[in-house]
Amino acid sequence: MANASFELNGKSVYVAGHRGMVGSALMRRLAREDVKLVTVDRREVDLCNQAAVFDWFAKARPQVIFLAAAKVGGIVANATLRAEFIYDNIAIAANVIQAAHVNRAEKLMFLGSSCIYPKLAPQPLREDTVLSGPLEPTNEPYAIAKIAGIKMAEAYRSQYGSDFISVMPTNLYGPGDNYHPDYSHVVAALIRRFHEAKVSGARSVVVWGTGTPRREFLYVDDMADACVHLMKTYSSAELINIGTGEDITIAEFARIVAEVVGYIGEISFDSSRPDGTPRKLLDVSRLASLGWRARTWLTHGMRQAYQAFLVASATSDKR
Numbered sequence: 001m002a003n004a005s006f007e008l009n010g011k012s013v014y015v016a017g018h019r020g021m022v023g024s025a026l027m028r029r030l031a032r033e034d035v036k037l038v039t040v041d042r043r044e045v046d047l048c049n050q051a052a053v054f055d056w057f058a059k060a061r062p063q064v065i066f067l068a069a070a071k072v073g074g075i076v077a078n079a080t081l082r083a084e085f086i087y088d089n090i091a092i093a094a095n096v097i098q099a100a101h102v103n104r105a106e107k108l109m110f111l112g113s114s115c116i117y118p119k120l121a122p123q124p125l126r127e128d129t130v131l132s133g134p135l136e137p138t139n140e141p142y143a144i145a146k147i148a149g150i151k152m153a154e155a156y157r158s159q160y161g162s163d164f165i166s167v168m169p170t171n172l173y174g175p176g177d178n179y180h181p182d183y184s185h186v187v188a189a190l191i192r193r194f195h196e197a198k199v200s201g202a203r204s205v206v207v208w209g210t211g212t213p214r215r216e217f218l219y220v221d222d223m224a225d226a227c228v229h230l231m232k233t234y235s236s237a238e239l240i241n242i243g244t245g246e247d248i249t250i251a252e253f254a255r256i257v258a259e260v261v262g263y264i265g266e267i268s269f270d271s272s273r274p275d276g277t278p279r280k281l282l283d284v285s286r287l288a289s290l291g292w293r294a295r296t297w298l299t300h301g302m303r304q305a306y307q308a309f310l311v312a313s314a315t316s317d318k319r
């Protein structure tokens with residue numbers, strides 16, 4: 001049974017990964033709920049360290065867990081740091097899910113990714129297509145780790161009756177993104193590249209790949225809102241997608257970034273760079289049936305994301 005009514009009020013709620021882009025959006029959203037927020041710094045508890053995680057959980061004993069901690073990055077980070085992506089993400093999922101079980105947490109939400117679906121699965125991607133075909137090679141280690149987390153949540157529900165659920169976000173963007181020139185996702189990479197081109201007066205900006213892949217982009221505060229909604233209303237072994245239900249090509253997206261940033265030069269494409277999966281549009285009908293839809297238009301969200309980039313770069317310049 002998918003529908004549920006879970007009370008968050010008065011509960012201790014742990015956001016794992018609270019300093020990341022998704023975790024910090026969850027912190028902003030949960031500040032509007034009547035909950036006791038619990039966090040722990042990475043310097044104090046490394047989530048890859050089983051003993052540290054088990055010790056901390058035994059003391060903190062959170063009742064509700066949003067498992068948003070992960071090692072993440074864009075297409076090149078995924079394709080290059082393959083060992084780190086599979087090891088860190090499996091370790092984080094294994095340690096936190098087991099600790100939640102041992103300490104009798106009431107509910108846990110595991111955050112996966114749309115890259116868990118087969119590269120050539122029918123579009124839009126339905127939740128039941130997971131494990132129905134080969135994965136996109138650039139991010140296979142990350143996807144396998146996320147599938148391991150999903151299968152853990154499912155197995156703990158089946159063997160122990162744990163109320164553990166898994167949500168699959170589409171490509172996310174917004175405040176708190178990572179703007180690393182090589183390892184970031186496309187949104188942060190292009191905000192930075194177009195901004196730097198505008199500032200330096202460059203006449204051309206290079207976008208990776210052919211520009212033809214299609215991607216769906218969800219503003220991270222919408223993602224956080226959907227997570228809180230699903231924590232309260234969803235209880236099932238089945239995955240649930242979180243997205244907007246709409247996608248655009250990378251070429252179209254690059255033009256939006258140029259406009260938001262105010263860059264007026266040329267845009268060219270470097271097809272020696274990887275395209276990744278050709279299309280990754282989520283079927284969001286399950287989410288819609290639970291009464292949630294995305295509210296932030298892409299251009300509006302991109303304006304907010306650009307402002308957040310300007311603030312972040314001004315802060316880092318002053319250091």
Ligand code: GFB
Pocket residue numbers: 073074075076078113114115138139142143170171172183184185186187189190207208209210213215250273274275276277280
């Ligand atoms: O965001 P991105 O790295 O992730 O790339 P994926 C999306 C698309 O944007 C690809 C193109 O087709 C890239 O070739 N792109 C164009 C760029 N210019 C750039 C650029 O400067 N930087 C980047 N990064 N891309 C990731 C997965 O796949 O999606 C992760 O690797 C995760 O595992 C994440 O699931 C959400 O959508 O290709």
